[in-house]
Amino acid sequence: MSRRLFIRATGAALTATISLGLMHGCKKDETAAGGGGAKPLTIGFIYVGTKDDFGYNQAHNEGAEAVKKLPGVKVVVQENVKETDDVQKVMEGMIQEDGATLIFPTSFGYFDPHMITVAKKYPSLQFRHCGGLFDEAKHPANTGSYFGYIDECQYLAGIVAGKTTKTNKLGFIAAKPIPQVLRNINALTLGARSVNPAVTTTVIFTGGWFDPNKEAEATNSLVNQGIDVITCHVDSPKVIIENAEKRGIYSCGYHANGSALAPKGYLTGSEWNWAKVYTDYVTATKENKPLPHLVRGGLKDGFVKPSAYGPAVSAEAKTLADAAKAKAMEGKLVIFKGPLKDNKGAIVIEAGKEIAQTDPILEKMGYLVEGVNGAVN
Known part of the structure; x- marks a missing residue:
């Protein structure tokens, strides 16, 4: 059961900055960077583990921290989300409760069927997955993948x-x-x-x-x-x-x-230097530029x-x-x-x-x- 479903069930009010660990350890952080009176661009990041694991999730969270520093951006993070229907519920919550329009479900097992299912339901939103699973011939046009030549x-x-x-x-x-x-x-x-x-x-x-x-x-x-x-x-x-x-x-x-x-x-x-990848995605989104379906880069690309x-x-x-x-x-x-x-x-x-x-x-x-x-x- 995700934090969001728990909140709906108990009728608790959402706040701008709240972090709770519930049930299977799902934890949410929200941070908004200054951007004047305009509605901020809300970005969602989802991790399968903790954001301080000296590994995969920490690397992605370091990228999310870089995004937080961009003006006019709100970042929503959920950690410890299983590669099950739980991740679909978390994405739904980010969209419905937080207004996220760009979501990064980072773990390998989040892609199919989970990210694909939610992406089909919300064709006007953008979803990008870390890995090489995206296939333009069969996957929704509002999805894609990013990875690096590590x-x-x-x-x-x-x-x-x-x-x-x-x-x-x-x-x-x-x-x-x-x-x-x-x-x-x-x-x-x-x-x-x-x-x-x-x-x-x-x-x-x-x-x-x-x-x-x-x-x-x-x-x-x-x-x-x-x-x-x-x-x-x-x-x-x-x-x-x-x-x-x-x-x-x-x-x-x-x-x-x-x-x-x-x-x-x-x-x-x-x-990994995910800060480069994520800030590029967010900058393009804020400038109303189309997001590429496949993003790759190595040492020379940073x-x-x-x-x-x-x-x-x-x-x-x-x-x-x-x-x-x-x-x-x-x-x-x-x-x-x-x-x-x-x-x-x-x-x-x-x-x-x-x-x-x-x-x-x-x-x-x-x-x-x-x-x-x-x-x-």
Whole structure:
């Protein structure tokens, strides 16, 4: 049951700034920036977890905080919303109670059927989803998706990990084998093997975006196998990074800066800069410009950024990673090029072929590259 339905049931009055945690933990924040007497543009952000998780939700909330600073804008945030009909109820509440006209349901599982269902009901409003699920041929015209080439940062992290590891064994804890996750695992591995061909990456899929118990178990399992650098693609890397520090191995963060969690072992990380994306969307909306259906960008576009290097990173590793970053900033970094085999020995990219970061084929990736220990199915 969402906060909004609770309010309707009890007849409580809505206020401009209220934050309540009810039932399954759904929490709402509202902030309005100054904009004169004109009615503010109301933007809704919905998170599957908490906004201070050192991960996925925190990264999005940092973007929402940037939007709050824009004039004439009201921001409504709800955290801890499950990937169920609950998110439809939250969107309905944002529209009916707060007057939201642009909504960002950020979690992967919010898209279909939830966001699609609500978008069809309100064709004059705009909905944008984080990920690669939007298909112009079958989805409503008032929907779309945004994402970034964060595999560029993963490639840099791989270079650092490849030059830091003593065992040549990296570990990757991932939620689910969807294309975005596989792309990150592969990019990290290719980055590491570009400077250290002996490196292998062992992957453990937990099956869920946020499962601290399984993530802790996976971390310990990987350390026990001799892994000495670990990273992840889950909603909150907090447990993984903290456990890696306790076990005396190195870590690379994801989504947001996790260096505070591991002062000794944090090498670098792959961070989102959603402030750039969200402020662009809001600015276009305020200027009555049509919103694009697909928004993508990498390092050169300011969508993503690497974390600062930790104290354990060598000068050589920094030089090599910085060189790759410079290529990315020029739009010249090619991560996926042939000849490239998957980890079953099949050719997935033929010799002489290069796949640009902007190629949609990479958003359909369904394989793990050579050097990765793990299975997609």
